[in-house]
Amino acid sequence: MSGLSETERAGCTKLLQSLSKDDVFSLSDTVTNKLIVVENVTEAIGAIITFTENAEEFLKRKKVHRDLIFKYLANEGVVMPPNSEKNKLVKRTLELWSSGKVGTGSGLELVLGQQFCQWFFPLLNSQNPSLGQPPQDWGPKHFWPDAKLCLLSRAGSEQMEEFLGAELVSLRLLALTRDEQVLLSPNLEPQGLRTLASPHGLVLVAVAGTIHRDGACLGVFEQIFGLIRSPLENNSWKIKFVNLKIRGQDSLAGAETAAPTLTYNSTELQLLFS
Known part of the structure; x- marks a missing residue:
C-alpha cells in the first residue's frame, strides 16, 4: 500500500511524532478519507504512513508545516538558511531521504x-x-x-x-x-x-x-x-x-x-x- 521507502517511512514517522496529537488524528482522517478508525497516536501514524503514496505528497501537506521540516533537517545535521521557504525545505528533505544518509544520528x-x-x-x-x-x-x-x-x-x-x-x-x-x-x-x-x-x-x-x-x-x-x-x-x-x-x-x-x-x-x- 505505502509507496514509501524504509528511509522515507522513518523520516515521515519522525516528523509525525513532532506534531500535536490533534494534528496527527486530523491528518490520519485526511489521508485515509476517514475509512480507518484509529484508537491512538501510534495507530494514526501507522495509518498515515500506510496510505501515503509518496514522500513529496506527505511533506507538502498543510499540517506538516515549514518550521517542523526545518527543525527535522537541523536535527539530522542539515543546516538550511532560517528564511528558507517550505518548497526548498521539502526538496532538501527528499534529497536527504534518497541519499539514505538518515538516522545515523548525524544531528x-x-x-x-x-x-x-x-x-x-x-x-x-x-x-x-x-x-x-x-x-x-x-x-x-x-x-x-x-x-x-x-x-x-x-x-x-x-x-x-x-x-x-x-x-x-x-x-x-x-x-x-x-x-x-x-x-x-x-x-x-x-x-x-x-x-x-x-x-x-x-x-x-x-x-x-x-x-x-x-x-x-x-x-x-x-x-x-x-x-x-x-x-x-x-x-x-x-x-x-x-x-x-x-x-x-x-x-x-x-x-x-x-x-x-x-x-x-x-x-x-x-x-x-x-
Whole structure:
C-alpha cells in the first residue's frame, strides 16, 4: 500500500511524532478519507504512513508545516538558511531521504552519543591502575537501580554473563578496567558510533572500539547503552542497560582492528526499544 521507502517511512514517522496529537488524528482522517478508525497516536501514524503514496505528497501537506521540516533537517545535521521557504525545505528533505544518509544520528542525537562516550570511557578507563591516573568518581550512582549488563566475550570459547542491579553492573565493569587492567578505546567516527532516540525518552548509544592491555591490542568490542534521564537528579542521563560484546584478537581472523565499525544496523537497535 505505502509507496514509501524504509528511509522515507522513518523520516515521515519522525516528523509525525513532532506534531500535536490533534494534528496527527486530523491528518490520519485526511489521508485515509476517514475509512480507518484509529484508537491512538501510534495507530494514526501507522495509518498515515500506510496510505501515503509518496514522500513529496506527505511533506507538502498543510499540517506538516515549514518550521517542523526545518527543525527535522537541523536535527539530522542539515543546516538550511532560517528564511528558507517550505518548497526548498521539502526538496532538501527528499534529497536527504534518497541519499539514505538518515538516522545515523548525524544531528543532535549523534552529539549526545559522542558526549556520553567522551564522559563514560575516560571515567571507566581511569580506574585502570596501569594509566597511573587518579581514578575518577565511578559507582552505582551512574546507573538506574534496575540496570542490567549483558557481557558476551569471545576469545577462543564464548562466555555470556548477566548482571542485574546498579551495584553489580557497576562492579563488573569496574573489574574489567581495575582488575583485568583493560582499556576500552571507542571509535567516535560515524561508522563506529550510532545514536537512536525513542519518542518515550530512551536513548540508545551503540559504539565500537578496540581493547588494549599494556600497549597491546587484545581485540575489539561493541557496546550498546540504554540511557534515560533522571528527573530527580537535574535531568542527568543514567544508564538503564549495557550490552557489551568483546571479541578477542584470535576470533577476528585477521580483521581490521584499527577503527572497528558497528555491525548493528538501525533496525536491530530499534528492537531494543520494545
